[in-house]
Amino acid sequence: MSRTGPLARALRSLAGAVGTLLAASLLVFGATALVPGDAAAARLAGRAGPERIAELRHGLGLDQPWWQRYGHWLWHAVQGDLGTSYANGTPVADLIAARAGNSLLLGAVAAALLLPLSVGLGLWAGLRAGRAADRLVSGATLALVSLPEFVTGTLLVLLLAVGLGWLPAVSLPSAGNSPLSQPELLVLPVLTLVSVCLAQNVRLVRAGVIVASASDAAQAARLGGVPEGRVVLRWVLPAGIVPAVPVMARYLAHLLGGTLVAETLFGYPGLAAALVNATATRDTPVVLGIALIVATLTVMLNLLADALAGVLNPAAKNLS
Amino acid sequence: MVRNRPVERRAIVAGSVLAAVIGLALLGPLLAPHPPGEVVDMPYGPARGATPLGTDHLGADVLSRLLAGGRTLVLLSLAALGVAYLAGATAGMLAALRGGRTDTAVLRVTDVLLSMPGFLLLSVLVVAAGRGPAGVGVATAVVLLPDIVRVVRAATLQVLQHDYVEAALARGESQRHVLVREVLPNLASVLAADAGVRFVGAVFVIATAGFLGYGAQPPAADWGLMILENRDGLSLQPLAVAVPAAAVLLLLLSANLLLDSAFPARQPARRGSRPAGGSAADPDAVLRLRGLTVDADTPDGPRTVLDGLDLELRRGRLLALVGPSGSGKTTAALAALGELRPGLTHRAGEAVLAGHAVLHLQDRALRRVRSRHAGYVPQDPRTSLAPMLRVAGHLGEYLRARGVPRAARPELIRSAVRRVRLPDDDEFLRRHPHQLSGGQRQRVALAAALAHRPDVLVLDEPTSALDQATASALLADLRQLCQDDGPAVLLVAHDLAQMASIADEVAVLDGGRLVERGPAAQVLAHPQSAAGRRLVEAARGALVQDRAAAELPQHAPEPPARPVLAVRGLSARRGDRTLLDGIAFDVEPGGCLSVVGPSGGGKTTLLRCLAGLHDDRAGDIELDGVPLARGLRGRSPEQLRRLQLVPQDPHSSLNPRHTVERIIARPLGRHRPELDPAGLRAAVRELLERVGLDEEFATRRSAQLSGGQRQRVALARALASGPAVLLCDEVTSALDPPTAATVVALLARLRDELGVALVVVTHDLTVPARLGGRMAVLADGRIKEAGPVGQLLTASADPTTEDLLLGVPGLPSPEPRRAATRTRP
């Protein structure tokens, strides 16, 4: 098998991905070890005496050297067992499985709205560069991103849920069923997430479209009598979105990895809130479990972005 | 460059708003009526008397906290942004430039940082860097870093594709210099667009850190923190959140608008609306331009590009439109299709295509006329086809535009491809443009233009970027296609020699006016107009046969001195493909070796091996008897100085950001450090004169120079470090013959005056014919034949050389030519 064949390249990028995950898990473990206090103190400080806390610390094995604990965790993680939470002993997988599902669902719906919207707006503004429409879109998206996420969310709740009562204010599925069964729960969090992520993507697509629309190829097509619609679809669009693809992958990973403010503001049971709680209570296994999910998402989406860039810009493929 | 009033106005507005906000932030603390922490009234008190903007969650005056809250936020976010860009840009550029292990290491680190949940990364960094503004600043910078590295790396990879970077490396410039001087100035526009939104990120990371308790100790204030800590009372006292949010919004919006207007996007071609209506259709002529006048609006008033041009074209006739560059050839051709580039306005006259006054039609109607009656083939094959479209897809689109039903298309596509003598099998039809050669791409464009049997076919210098053999084959096919009741063909060309064989008529344009028109043979034999005569003379000078017969500039046979450049057993590979095999030759001091051959034969790879830009090679190359290391790093500064590269594409061989003087002064300063600034300027002027440019070019940038002038600057740059050998990579290919001729003459003069040895790679046989010295024919990675130029041109022993010679078109000379015996198997 030659050194540069597609199979070799795929294997090498897979090995790279695993390496990245390993490094990320070590960094996260180091991070939780660096921050003062530990799970035993976080759980019982102020409610039971120091000797009871020391007893719990020993029980949880927190007094072992950090590299031994990391080795122990890694050894089990490789076999698929993410260990148990320090806070209440339940297996980490149970704790984060439902939340991961919720976050993936919310992220997917938000992405399903964000991607077409940013490409559409970017294209529409790019084709009218410099004119009023372009400035309107650029200004609006910029204003949206300059507003902090939770102010936008708060305004949406006040307007649509509390004020007009069209939508539920808290996106909480009733016991036993998933948010999918009550789709109206997702509307407000999705609107908030999309409003924040829109600006950067629209700006990149717009810039790409402007360059592609003025390219010789597009000009030749127009001179050759190809209608503007087809020119935009086959000449301008594919070349236009190439620069935006890697950034969109970044936003996708951010959306799927759980977003703190949307989950807090709307009470949506996602990964980010769980991560914040686990970090506060120094619950290292849960932090590692969630960090692994986020890391895997990021790495996979980066690989996807590179592949997509290859498809959209075949010439670039053999350049890299 | 046309001054664009609205963009400038918007820049001033954005700039002043930004200045005002930053001023408020920096001077605010001095103006605040109360200290930020002073409790003035009940928390979330309404706006009244002492507290014009009400109070916040602590009961402190919102106005005072607003005034006091800007400084830390603005300074810290700018500092964090600065540090992040400094580190990010350096890492990104180094990764792109060095590639290999550095690249993978940098990417691996950014991937790991990206995969860490941002908020966890922030809390750990602050704990490590210590709480307080400094710690938060460092943490913010690290959180922003990975994204910046990726953006900069991608942008740098694009800049590196330009030749001026490789030329700088070949000159032995340090990587630091190349990054800071050559690459960074060109990244500015990318970084600016990115910095705008990144600034938003910095502000909110700092606010979140503050809110989590890592930032400045209370009661210090900062706008981001004020927004987060007052959000409880949003309904009770909205001003406590609205006011700081507005401040942040103004800060970010004005910064982004300023950045946008500082780097405006290029305005796409905007078609002004023109009065409708047109004259009666004229039956017989397929294309008629009548009294066509077009002006270009330049900073100092309108300049006429076309002045009352009259032209007709009947079906089946091929009219070649020639003239010096800037004579309006391309504008006339595009006007025939009803297209005016941005910045041009149609003053008078009209263009009638198959009975339609195209310059008066609007988009939809114009598009229908074009799709039914016209065909167009662009100039540069590298950018004429959309990278994503396969051959079949490209042709399919044009047929679709003609209203051909989907079912009928596959067959029409195959016949269109066959008509331009390209393979019509599925594998070829599924290829992307980057899998086609230049010639094949132009043929695909031609096939698309002819797919619907148009009445008029317009070609804009279709063969300028092709080597001679491919070009003449394409033109011969074009001639044959128009023979049997084909379309009327308007061919814009600059190579008179090629036109001689295929054009029915030749029209010469000069300064926007038609100065001469007539049958090709008659115009080329007896040009009447001055411009016509200049063109024919330049073309005739390029004739090989005449040069071979004439006396070649003989050098006094020097004693056989040690060769300045000796190559033995050179072979080179890329991946698993062999590019060169068993190459051996010598170049004496002051000698000249022209390397010719078909494209893809390995000519450029040979030059890159000599210049040290291609290290996957074996065999040895000696400069002044001392072996040259494979890559640049192993070569001594002296070696790097004595071997200079002149890149091929004039558009990308000079850094657009640098003036001509700076481009030449850099290598000159390194070679002759003893010169003081005045001496340096004088030396630059002297070099410019040597390459035939007067000193007022020193202050210009490459955008303001023509192709020929850029090539001369590139030559001056190469000569600045007093080289022993000049490596010239296809220096004439992108120039029209008259300019190419002057550049080759310049090379010859430099060789005589400075005694510098030349290794010239070219596909144009006229170059060795003029330069003399020795010649080597390189094809399929091997030297087929080598020897003195005169001997190879007249009595070549190898079929490859024979084919090359056949590719060169002849020109009807005024007096009867000696029967040149040329038989073609």
Added chain:
Amino acid sequence: MTVHQISRRSALRTFGVGVGAALGSGLLAACGSNGKDPAALGTAAASVAPRRGGKLRAAFAGSSAESTSVLQATGSAIDYVRARLVWDTLGELEGSSVVWRLAESVEPNADATRWTVRVRDGVTFSDGRRLTAQDVLFSLRTLAGNPTTQSALLGGLDPVASTVRDPRTLDLVLKSPDGFFDLALAQSIFVIPDGTTDFEHAVGSGPFVLKSWTRGSSSLLAARRDYWDSSRGGPYLDEIELASVVDAGARVNGLKAGQFDYAGGITLTAARAEANNRDLRIVTAPKELWSDLALTMNLGQAPFTRPEAVEALKYAIDREAMVRTVTLGFGEPADDALGKYQSWYDTSLPRRAHDPERAKQLLAAAGLGGLKLSVRTSDYEYGTLESATAFVQQGQAAGLAVAVDRIPAADYYTDIKALLSAPLQTNRYNAMPLPLQLSFFYGAKAAYPFTGPADDTLDGLMTAMHAAVGDARRAHAVNDVQHYLHERGGDAVFARIPPAAAMRPSVRGVQARGFFDYPCLRDAFLSA
């Protein structure tokens, strides 16, 4: 169980993100006035006759580490509310006195070293089993032996020596005399059947049974018609749905958007914003369940080894200003003593008026002019960071150079060494029966002696307090301790701050019974 530790459990509160976004009805309806004084919980409800049936939807602060285990019941607000419905406790607090539930009576012996517990008859678990003394002893041993919050208060119990005398009587033996052990037994001692191993699904004798539960989302409980006490009260409702909403602002939004009937633990800002909202009822805790805000001085650390510095600081605090700004006018000044309005509180303690001049003189006399102080605080709970920041300005008037040392919420409690050695820090003491609270924070055996090691006099008073038996002598012993702490204690308790909640007007019968933020919904019902 001490509320002090529970309220900080809601994780996002620790991150201050969830300080509680109180969102009024209209964005710009900035109502400035303080609105009518909100009714105290439980009092106004008595007038309406309870109505049977219906489903109550209540939202409380949850966390990602929620659990249905009886040992983790005090992990978060929602866990605690659910636990109080599924399991019965030995006894509950009504005001300052104890109302026994599963216990009929609890009597100490002469020197309070042995306590006899009579177990109520006729109580059945949800699986039909009858309650016996053995179940109670098993529950006590399980709670004391595991890392639970109840274990801190049962520290004095000798689990091995305590025995079951007969199916309805229990003899509890204490390691050392404790006259207030009955109060400890009234702190959420949940009773589970003897021999339970799976604590996540432990059977309870409470008024409701858990039908379905999704961690971090919501849980559904159904009423038990055969509840032993249903003759004298609830359960009136058919079902209760508890929604786990971490952010206080989100809880209020849900209430106003009609998704919930009751929102626990809302911020005072929300209480003020919604004061004029007719379709909501804002309630605050009964006064004895308010929290105390204090600037705690560690008497073992400089400069507070000098009594003049301690005294000066107590005079430097402007208690009225703190009430107006930190408690938004809802609270009231406190007199350097905990547990006001409880029967144990010594009402004769004098008030220290705000007197910056006297503070300056005291400092000058002790040669401590221009004293530099750093207040360790965090936004762990509402009130601490806000009062520290307000004290910076008040301190200047009294010649104290005060700086705020804000610790991230997550690190505040986990760094125990810093917690017990900080010279000056803020504290929010949540409501707890006074004797238990005193023994938890003062004296030699204190779990968290914030004010430094106890001196001999304080030790003597504390031992006397524990040894006192009978209400009159116990009250007198507590007053002695309070007097001493008021004179020479390190806690400058300056204000009392009420926890608040909001509900639809139709919601009735929600009783705090010792814990306002995790109320007892046993007797809750929906009026017409």
